[in-house]
Amino acid sequence: MSDLSKIQKTKIEKLFEMGSGYVLGFSNRTFAQFILEIVDKDIYEERYSIFGDSKANRLRAFWKLESNYLVAKLTLELLEHWKTNKSLLEIDIEPKENALYEECTKFLEALKNDGISxxxxxxxxxxxxxxxxxxxxxxxxxxxxxxxxxxxxxxxxxxxxxxxxxxxxxxxxxxxxxxxxxxxxxxxxxxxxxxxxxxxxxxxxxxxxxxxxxxxxxxxxxxxxxxxxxxxxxxxxxxxxxxxxxxxxxxxxxxxxxxxxxxxxxxxxxxxx
CATH class of the missing domain: 1.20.120 (Four Helix Bundle (Hemerythrin (Met), subunit A))
Structure with missing residues (x-):
């Protein structure tokens, strides 16, 4: 179980626009492939359906069930994916978005360096x-x-x-x-x-x-x-x-x-x- 706080999760969810149940425009297939590549986990295992079957809910389950290190490692990669997509699509990152991105990166890096890592x-x-x-x-x-x-x-x-x-x-x-x-x-x-x-x-x-x-x-x-x-x-x-x-x-x-x-x-x- 990770130590991500409720407030921290809310900030990440806002950046990833998870309110609709989606995560960064991933399809089920690309979402599964991305997570498998980064942390070698199958996000569509039954254990990750405790909050529901949407991609957002499965990511929330991952945050709850996995270690600080794995949660931080995956979420930092998702943050970079968010930033890269903005660049590729030539979408300007608003100052508020950038501030939120920087804040999320900072507390996730701290989480990654906690404990066993x-x-x-x-x-x-x-x-x-x-x-x-x-x-x-x-x-x-x-x-x-x-x-x-x-x-x-x-x-x-x-x-x-x-x-x-x-x-x-x-x-x-x-x-x-x-x-x-x-x-x-x-x-x-x-x-x-x-x-x-x-x-x-x-x-x-x-x-x-x-x-x-x-x-x-x-x-x-x-x-x-x-x-x-x-x-x-x-x-x-x-x-x-x-x-x-x-x-x-x-x-x-x-x-x-x-x-x-x-x-x-x-x-x-x-x-x-």
Whole structure:
């Protein structure tokens, strides 16, 4: 369920002229195609008919049923469609319309950045010479965008394994491939501490605690994800795991960027003899 307020919905509806039951001149076919392309949802599923069968009512149902991220993503695209059509038809946008467009865009962007969407960007695709890694990152992000973190848990685990191993390889940290994720992650944390890349005792403690978290993640992956024929973990706990893991990755990546910047400065100052 999205957090669009009644007033916000009213403003969008006014811009889209939804009072008649239509949405931006779409036919049933083009409306369905547009939404399928943008958010991979079939707007003519039965679940979207809770307010009625018109295109406007189905869009209202989408706003009610879907996540902040998906609602904002689709509605922002509809706003751009509105603006593009005006341009193509050479219809001037009145100042009041433009102000409403700008206002709707602003609160929808805020809605899009709320909750899980900020964590999606933490799943970067570092250059580790593995094409499968990029595909893995994209499939995880797809699941999160669809508000289905529970179905991505096994792939998230594989992602973290590949990512941490790439960091160990990068810094010459030896590890045993047969050992679990938390073991070689612990070797990486030791490397950070030994080389003074961690400035505070609290940060070090948080990273040490994340070792035990990744140990527990091994169990979730094996017994509560689609890695095997398991009863999948519930949505809210899956979301908590995803946010925790993605925050850790984001912090580690910030350290790696700092390392790279520091090494570049040293190289720049090296004398040619």
């Amino acid at each position: 900020e964590h999606i960007e933490n799943l970067m695709e570092p250059d580790i010479g593995d094409n499968d890694f990029s595909l893995l990152a994209r499939t995880i992000r797809d699941s999160i965008e669809k508000n289905e973190p529970e179905v991505a848990l096994d792939r998230l685990h594989t992602y973290v394994v590949k990512y941490v191993r790439s960091l160990c390889d990068k810094h010459g940290i030896t590890y045993d491939n047969n050992k679990p994720l938390h073991s070689f992650y612990g070797e990486y944390v030791k490397y950070l501490r030994k080389n003074s890349y961690i400035e505070s005792e609290m940060t070090e403690r948080i990273l040490k605690n994340s070792i035990s978290i990744l140990d527990a993640f091994n169990d979730v992956r094996n017994n509560r994800s689609f890695a095997h024929d398991n009863k999948i973990l519930n949505y809210h706990e899956s979301m908590l795991i995803f946010k925790n893991i993605s925050s850790t990755i984001s912090f580690i990546e910030s350290i790696e960027i700092k390392m790279q910047s520091s090494n570049k400065k040293i190289e720049d100052w090296e004398l040619p003899f």
